[in-house]
Amino acid sequence: MRLSRFFLPILKENPKEAEIVSHRLMLRAGMLRQEAAGIYAWLPLGHRVLKKIEQIVREEQNRAGAIELLMPTLQLADLWRESGRYDAYGPEMLRIADRHKRELLYGPTNEEMITEIFRAYIKSYKSLPLNLYHIQWKFRDEQRPRFGVMRGREFLMKDAYSFDVDEAGARKSYNKMFVAYLRTFARMGLKAIPMRAETGPIGGDLSHEFIVLAETGESGVYIDRDVLNLPVPDENVDYDGDLTPIIKQWTSVYAATEDVHEPARYESEVPEANRLNTRGIEVGQIFYFGTKYSDSMKANVTGPDGTDAPIHGGSYGVGVSRLLGAIIEACHDDNGIIWPEAVAPFRVTILNLKQGDAATDAACDQLYRELSAKGVDVLYDDTDQRAGAKFATADLIGIPWQIHVGPRGLAEGKVELKRRSDGARENLALADVVARLT
Amino acid sequence: MRLSRFFLPILKENPKEAEIVSHRLMLRAGMLRQEAAGIYAWLPLGHRVLKKIEQIVREEQNRAGAIELLMPTLQLADLWRESGRYDAYGPEMLRIADRHKRELLYGPTNEEMITEIFRAYIKSYKSLPLNLYHIQWKFRDEQRPRFGVMRGREFLMKDAYSFDVDEAGARKSYNKMFVAYLRTFARMGLKAIPMRAETGPIGGDLSHEFIVLAETGESGVYIDRDVLNLPVPDENVDYDGDLTPIIKQWTSVYAATEDVHEPARYESEVPEANRLNTRGIEVGQIFYFGTKYSDSMKANVTGPDGTDAPIHGGSYGVGVSRLLGAIIEACHDDNGIIWPEAVAPFRVTILNLKQGDAATDAACDQLYRELSAKGVDVLYDDTDQRAGAKFATADLIGIPWQIHVGPRGLAEGKVELKRRSDGARENLALADVVARLT
Numbered sequence: 001m002r003l004s005r006f007f008l009p010i011l012k013e014n015p016k017e018a019e020i021v022s023h024r025l026m027l028r029a030g031m032l033r034q035e036a037a038g039i040y041a042w043l044p045l046g047h048r049v050l051k052k053i054e055q056i057v058r059e060e061q062n063r064a065g066a067i068e069l070l071m072p073t074l075q076l077a078d079l080w081r082e083s084g085r086y087d088a089y090g091p092e093m094l095r096i097a098d099r100h101k102r103e104l105l106y107g108p109t110n111e112e113m114i115t116e117i118f119r120a121y122i123k124s125y126k127s128l129p130l131n132l133y134h135i136q137w138k139f140r141d142e143q144r145p146r147f148g149v150m151r152g153r154e155f156l157m158k159d160a161y162s163f164d165v166d167e168a169g170a171r172k173s174y175n176k177m178f179v180a181y182l183r184t185f186a187r188m189g190l191k192a193i194p195m196r197a198e199t200g201p202i203g204g205d206l207s208h209e210f211i212v213l214a215e216t217g218e219s220g221v222y223i224d225r226d227v228l229n230l231p232v233p234d235e236n237v238d239y240d241g242d243l244t245p246i247i248k249q250w251t252s253v254y255a256a257t258e259d260v261h262e263p264a265r266y267e268s269e270v271p272e273a274n275r276l277n278t279r280g281i282e283v284g285q286i287f288y289f290g291t292k293y294s295d296s297m298k299a300n301v302t303g304p305d306g307t308d309a310p311i312h313g314g315s316y317g318v319g320v321s322r323l324l325g326a327i328i329e330a331c332h333d334d335n336g337i338i339w340p341e342a343v344a345p346f347r348v349t350i351l352n353l354k355q356g357d358a359a360t361d362a363a364c365d366q367l368y369r370e371l372s373a374k375g376v377d378v379l380y381d382d383t384d385q386r387a388g389a390k391f392a393t394a395d396l397i398g399i400p401w402q403i404h405v406g407p408r409g410l411a412e413g414k415v416e417l418k419r420r421s422d423g424a425r426e427n428l429a430l431a432d433v434v435a436r437l438t
Numbered sequence: 439m440r441l442s443r444f445f446l447p448i449l450k451e452n453p454k455e456a457e458i459v460s461h462r463l464m465l466r467a468g469m470l471r472q473e474a475a476g477i478y479a480w481l482p483l484g485h486r487v488l489k490k491i492e493q494i495v496r497e498e499q500n501r502a503g504a505i506e507l508l509m510p511t512l513q514l515a516d517l518w519r520e521s522g523r524y525d526a527y528g529p530e531m532l533r534i535a536d537r538h539k540r541e542l543l544y545g546p547t548n549e550e551m552i553t554e555i556f557r558a559y560i561k562s563y564k565s566l567p568l569n570l571y572h573i574q575w576k577f578r579d580e581q582r583p584r585f586g587v588m589r590g591r592e593f594l595m596k597d598a599y600s601f602d603v604d605e606a607g608a609r610k611s612y613n614k615m616f617v618a619y620l621r622t623f624a625r626m627g628l629k630a631i632p633m634r635a636e637t638g639p640i641g642g643d644l645s646h647e648f649i650v651l652a653e654t655g656e657s658g659v660y661i662d663r664d665v666l667n668l669p670v671p672d673e674n675v676d677y678d679g680d681l682t683p684i685i686k687q688w689t690s691v692y693a694a695t696e697d698v699h700e701p702a703r704y705e706s707e708v709p710e711a712n713r714l715n716t717r718g719i720e721v722g723q724i725f726y727f728g729t730k731y732s733d734s735m736k737a738n739v740t741g742p743d744g745t746d747a748p749i750h751g752g753s754y755g756v757g758v759s760r761l762l763g764a765i766i767e768a769c770h771d772d773n774g775i776i777w778p779e780a781v782a783p784f785r786v787t788i789l790n791l792k793q794g795d796a797a798t799d800a801a802c803d804q805l806y807r808e809l810s811a812k813g814v815d816v817l818y819d820d821t822d823q824r825a826g827a828k829f830a831t832a833d834l835i836g837i838p839w840q841i842h843v844g845p846r847g848l849a850e851g852k853v854e855l856k857r858r859s860d861g862a863r864e865n866l867a868l869a870d871v872v873a874r875l876t
Contacts, residue, residue: 007505007568009559033555035510035517036542041555042508044570050508067445070480070488072473072592073511073575074544079473091537096544098591099529099579104474106512106534117471117479121447132445132482137511137575141537153536154510 001346002368003381007044010393020216022328023148025337029397031324038145038153045397046324048345050156053323054135056187056342057158064180064239066131066160071113073137077103079112083296092140106139111293111315114161118311119299125165128301128311129173133160135320149325150218150281156321162314165303167290170312174206174288175243177316179233181210181284182250184318186232189340190330192283193227195255199287209257210284214329217279220258224270227253281326284318337398338421346379348437349399353387353406363415363430364405370434395420403433439784440806441819445482448831458654460766461586463775467835469762476583476591483835484762486783488594491761492573494625494780495596502618502677504569504598509551511575515541517550521734530578544577549731549753552599556749557737563603566739566749567611571598573758587763588656588719594759600752603741605728608750612644612726613681615754617671619648619722620688622756624670627778628768630721631665633693637725647695648722652767655717658696662708665691719764722756775836776859784817786875787837791825791844801853801868802843808872833858841871 009030017034018024026032031046042050058068077095080086086093086105094106107113114132122130135158145153162173178194185192190212197209211221230253233246254270256262257280266275293299294310302308319326331338341347348371352364361382368380379399381390387406394402404416414427417436428436447468455472456462464470469484480488496506512534518524524531524543532544545551552570560568573596583591600611616632623630628650635647649659668691671684692708694700695718704713731737732748740746757764769776779785786809790802799820806818817837819828825844832840842854852865855874866874 005503005505007507007559007570030559033558035551035554036512036514036540039510039512041510041551043555044505044507047506047508047572065443067443067482068485069445069482070485072477072479074474074477074577074592076474094534094536096532096534098532099581102474113473113479116473117481120471121445121468130445134485139512143537154512 001379003379003383006379008393008397009043010396018148020147020150020325020329021332022150022216022325025328025332025396026148026324029337032148038142038151040149040152040154045345049324049339049343050321052343052345053188054156054158054320057184057318057320058135060180060184060187061133061158061160063183063235064131064176066133066177066180068134069132070134071107071110071117071136073106073139074104075107075110075113077105079116080105083112083115083293085112092142094139094141107136108138108140109157109315109317110134110136110159111161111313112297115293115297115299115313118163119297122163123301125301125303129162129164129169131160131162131173131176133158133316147325149321152321155319158318158320160316162316163299163311164313165301165309165311167312170288170290170314172243174286174314175247176239177286177314178208178247178250179237179239179243181286181316181318182232182246183235183237185210185212185283188323188327188343190283190327191228193221193223193255193280194250195221195223195257196251196260197257197285198259199289205290206288208286209282211257211280211282212326212330213278213280214326215279216329217281219280219282221278221280222254222256222258222261222266223276223278224254225274225276227255281322281329282319283323283326284316286314286316288312288314332398335392336396339398339400341400344377344398344400346377346399348376348401348403349379349381349394349397350403350405351381351387351390351394353390353404355382355384357407359410360405360407363410367403367405367415367430367433371437374434374438376437401437439817441817441821444817446831446835447481448834456586458585458588458763458767459770460588460654460763463766463770463834464586464762467775470586476580476589478587478590478592483783487762487777487781488759490781490783491626492594492596492758495622495756495758496573498618498622498625499571499596499598501621501673502569502614504571504615504618506572507570508572508574509545509548509555511544511577512542513545513548513551515543517554518543521550521553521731523550530580532577532579545574546576546578547595547753547755548572548597549599549751550735553731553735553737553751556601557735560601561739563739563741567600567602567607569598569600569611569614571596571754585763587759590759593757596756596758598754600754601737601749602751603739603747603749605750608726608728608752610681612724612752613685614677615724615752616646616685616688617675617677617681619724619754619756620670620684621673621675623648623650623721626761626765626781628721628765629666631659631661631693631718632688633659633661633695634689634698635695635723636697637727643728644726646724647720649695649718649720650764650768651716651718652764653717654767655719657718657720659716659718660692660694660696660699660704661714661716662692663712663714665693719760719767720757721761721764722754724752724754726750726752770836773830774834777836777838779838782815782836782838784815784837786814786839786841787817787819787832787835788841788843789819789825789828789832791828791842793820793822795845797848798843798845801848805841805843805853805868805871809875812872812876814875839875
């Protein structure tokens with residue numbers, strides 16, 4: 001993409017409304033624009049990252065055997081009356097009446113709707129286990145939306161729902177999602193730690209939150225540092241096999257949010273040198289809630305013995321839009337964002353340090369053409385900004401690799417390659433750059 | 439994908455509520471479930487097609503130089519008061535109040551919001567031309583939603599918005615979208631004919647609808663049959679070059695909806711043998727509306743002469759979810775859907791005609807493994823249904839290629855390959871199938 005044809009509205013000033021660094025950087029880097037309190041437009045740079053995150057989430061859900069569908073944003077109020085949550089949900093639910101005065105709501109989550117879909121079609125244990133997910137916009141009418149995409153009102157969530165004949169099956173489904181989440185966040189370059197959690201309005205008796213450590217996080221957390229070094233299963237993990245050893249390994253090391261923290265256990269189990277009390281950002285949560293929704297909504301299947309029984313369910317959320325904020329909180333410096341490669345909006349940016357100089361333009365054009373032909377996502381800064389401004393923009397928007405192309409280096413046939421993560425620079429022959437990056 | 443692990447709730451009966459064939463087939467093929475009037479859940483098979491259509495639309499927008507972003511579904515009412523459309527839009531606009539009694543609406547289109555984004559950042563003609571698009575859910579509160587996804591309330595639309603300094607520039611932007619639309623629909627296997635159209639509530643003085651011919655279409659159309667044989671530009675079309683010859687070729691042959699039909703011109707221009715009066719389904723519409731929104735919303739840029747002037751705009755819609763219905767209306771027979779390959783949910787389906795027979799299972803498993811390894815989207819019917827039911831399901835869901843694997847053929851080392859579009863069958867050596875399909 002040529003920057004002269006892109007839409008990247010960089011802000012020079014720090015926006016006053018942004019209280020945390022991820023919000024500030026997303027606004028400054030031209031990723032996001034607020035359209036109403038807690039409601040954002042995703043400008044092209046932000047949209048590219050959102051799509052990459054969404055795709056990683058999708059691939060790992062698919063790998064774990066979950067099946068994608070797509071439920072609508074609006075739901076009938078009557079559906080939520082069946083489960084009893086319509087009145088219970090409170091003012092965070094956005095309630096709507098259509099032209100015929102029919103009561104709708106903007107879905108904050110989809111346990112009711114997926115249960116309605118399930119019970120309409122599935123009658124026998126033979127169709128189970130089943131895990132259905134979607135990636136869709138949700139709305140929660142926060143009293144005080146803030147922190148940009150970290151506590152927005154309209155937000156993108158991946159939510160999966162598992163259906164099993166009994167608790168043993170449901171725990172297997174739960175474990176699959178647990179492992180899929182370990183892989184999902186690791187692929188994004190994050191250390192997200194599963195922690196025992198309260199179940200809140202979803203209900204149930206088993207839940208883990210996946211939490212990224214960051215000083216600016218909303219929750220206090222207590223962990224054993226050993227949890228930071230546990231291995232994440234690779235892509236060959238067998239989801240049909242026994243996952244309990246992985247789960248045991250990850251849940252036997254102490255890690256808990258302050259809500260469920262047990263100081264006595266912490267002190268007896270965790271050597272003092274290993275204790276870490278810090279803050280974290282929740283990026284996913286998984287629940288086993290048994291028959292909570294299948295009881296109230298009569299989602300039964302016929303078992304092998306011919307009797308009908310309510311299915312055992314779980315739900316599994318990933319905050320897709322929130323992840324942008326979490327990644328930036330974890331990956332930035334004073335100059336801007338430092339995208340992990342897997343979620344970067346572009347992998348490489350070419351900075352033309354003397355736009356209009358024939359040799360420099362030709363070298364940049366050639367690099368741009370060759371890298372694009374190899375399938376590398378390139379942002380080519382071909383604007384007439386001065387070199388200093390191009391360096392600042394490149395650091396701010398956080399593309400992993402910068403290629404600095406100017407007349408001085410080119411006189412010796414060289415360009416400079418800068419790695420954004422640590423600032424490491426190397427001089428390379430122009431002819432070697434493409435091979436170095438592919 | 440193994441069908442035993444997929445979620446494909448085929449309906450045996452014709453659903454009573456479906457008045458047209460696409461709606462009936464989408465329900466029967468387990469693609470769609472109604473969650474409220476005109477509000478649907480996309481079941482996995484339908485979702486796969488929706489994603490393929492969305493991706494073709496995206497690729498052709500990108501090729502034409504449009505830049506993707508994503509605006510939220512909810513908008514502030516005040517934004518629409520600026521353009522004067524808040525009161526004008528009528529009961530099709532879903533109006534919402536949040537917990538603080540702030541007035542929102544579920545966006546039916548985005549001219550106002552994109553103009554707000556544009557004017558916040560773009561001040562100079564040097565940043566133009568610019569075309570920004572998104573693919574997002576919209577809501578129109580139809581008085582009487584019907585025909586499934588053809589006239590739903592919550593629907594997925596691609597809408598692009600162009601910004602130019604003057605009318606000449608805007609017409610170039612319009613022409614790019616005209617050509618992109620020709621390519622978009624052709625890639626989906628559709629003949630979509632651009633026809634002069636009224637501008638309606640979007641405004642402006644130049645508009646074309648892209649219409650797929652189908653007896654069940656909502657509009658009457660009058661065309662010169664020659665328009666059916668015009669060439670569609672290939673992928674090397676130069677969007678920076680002069681597109682007017684292409685536009686002239688397509689607009690000089692008579693094609694008009696009944697709203698703007700001119701019988702006298704039709705009879706004088708079109709030889710009687712070439713006249714075709716039929717019906718059609720609108721799948722896209724493009725508009726040039728000049729300064730309609732930039733005047734009212736004060737979206738000005740400074741021109742080369744240093745004076746400020748309102749930008750000239752256009753907007754360009756594709757009904758992404760509606761396209762599923764249009765494609766099925768155009769591509770089906772008595773047995774079910776016939777997907778064009780480019781949008782098919784899977785390209786190949788393997789029918790195991792004797793599940794449980796060791797040799798048949800082994801042959802199917804091998805084909806499934808090899809085709810998947812080659813990147814072919816395969817649905818493997820490994821259920822315990824009888825052969826007749828598998829044939830019926832395969833025809834109903836319309837996968838382009840069926841591989842019939844049974845003990846009788848295998849005894850001679852053969853399987854049967856059936857092409858869904860014309861029913862053509864060939865017997866192939868088991869070892870030759872993968873090569874035949876890749």
